[in-house]
Amino acid sequence: MPTYEYACPKCGHEFEQFQSMLDEPLKKCPKCKKAGVKRLVGGGAGLIFKGTGFYITDYKTKKGTPHTDSAPTKAPAESKPAAATPAKK
Secondary structure, eight states: OOEEEEEOTTTOOEEEEEOOTTSOOOOBOTTTOOBOOEEOOOOOOOOOOOSTTOOGGGSOOOTTOOOOOSSOOOOOOOOOOOOOOOOOO
16 A cells, blocks of 8 residues: 655645555645645655565566676685695604
8 A cells, every 4th residue: 555645735734644546535634624635746665675585686687788796706716735845854
């Protein structure tokens, strides 16, 4: 259910109302109790996924762009055997 923004032109009170998309827009201001409240057009907040279970790999990338991790991967360093030293007697 979306949150709608309203403004009362008579008293200037602005408020948000959590209501169903099927509900009628509010008509009375909760502060001054007068009719004439206008629903504002908002830009929306977008989707925000919080919590465990959401990973960057769950989302598609644009066609033609490879998926890149935030940290570049390095090739493992080659390990060389230790130089042989003659044992002391």
